[in-house]
Amino acid sequence: MFSWHFLNCVILLCSELYYDAAMTPALETLFLPYSNGQLPAEAGAALFVNAMYAPDLQRFNAAHLRWVQWFKPYAQTLERAGFKEETGDGAPGSYDAAMVLGSKSRLETEIYLARATRQLKKGGVLVVAAGNKEGAGRLKKMLLALGYQNIAEQSKNKARVFWAEKGQINQDVLTLWLQQDNEREIPGGFVSRPGVYGWDKIDRGSQILADHMPRDLKGKGADFGCGYGFLSYAVLDKNKKIKALDFIDADSRAVALCEKNIAGFAMKKQGIWMDLTAEIPRVAGGYDWIVMNPPFHEGKKSDSDIGVSFIKNAHQALRGKGGALYMVANNQMPYERVLNDLFWSVQTIYTGGGFKVFHAVK
Structure with a gap:
């Protein structure tokens, strides 16, 4: 259903890039569609919201990937790996693909999904994962509420990953979830x-x-x-x-x-x-x-x-x-x-x- 090409890998000295306990089950599971060949690494611009470094990021071209992360240790690791931060709120519809690492907080996950959805192009693919005890069971309902289509899923590592195509988005839900991030x-x-x-x-x-x-x-x-x-x-x-x-x-x-x-x-x-x-x-x-x-x-x-x-x-x-x-x-x-x-x-x-x-x- 998607026609993307693999990009050149970014070669990293991984031993210097890990922050303690950063490789969570949800993070590892997030990249399953790529490692299993169900999704190819993106051919255009990609956004990673609530990003953490993982070896599978080597599948992406560092010049085309941008990340959003507020926690300094994780941000530093991404920077050292050669990936650049998405500054500001970003232009709507500016990314071909988006990844979201879910939170145990439903409110935060809704905010992350809304941020990624706003910046994702129509027809682009969103990938989201969370641990089974950290809200994985509600991810599909969230994607449906936003209006995503062709939803697929996979389970591993006591976590679940979903990927879906951005179709006609429910603007009322999107606006509400974006506003939840307001001060x-x-x-x-x-x-x-x-x-x-x-x-x-x-x-x-x-x-x-x-x-x-x-x-x-x-x-x-x-x-x-x-x-x-x-x-x-x-x-x-x-x-x-x-x-x-x-x-x-x-x-x-x-x-x-x-x-x-x-x-x-x-x-x-x-x-x-x-x-x-x-x-x-x-x-x-x-x-x-x-x-x-x-x-x-x-x-x-x-x-x-x-x-x-x-x-x-x-x-x-x-x-x-x-x-x-x-x-x-x-x-x-x-x-x-x-x-x-x-x-x-x-x-x-x-x-x-x-x-x-x-x-x-x-």
């Missing part, structure tokens, strides 16, 4: 959007940390893992002598939202898109203080390694003597050892509601 006001008067961690609420741990922050912070500081900006706002609102703040997150959408939510404060501010488990922000003399509520899970599994990396990199980013770290963690996270190994003084200044707040000084 909107959430409790507390903050601006947020779907996809950002805890996007539609005030995180309980962050609220507890904000309630126990000092009111005498000054100099230059940072918010490690800023999210949409609740903690940054709380710190700046309580401490009027702060001269500069860096707000840092691995999600580029979070950095942009935080910038908007703290725009009313007059001091110097800088947003940084960075993977804080692998990189350390460098400032002259180091930060005087850092606040953070580090991620503690990968999917449904608790993982203290992420928080440990945050702590180690915060220690290196702080100034030599007297640099202070204020952080909140779930009670089950065993951070005391690494804190005591690195810092001169460590105090637990609050315990309650399933959380603990630390004040650590170099």
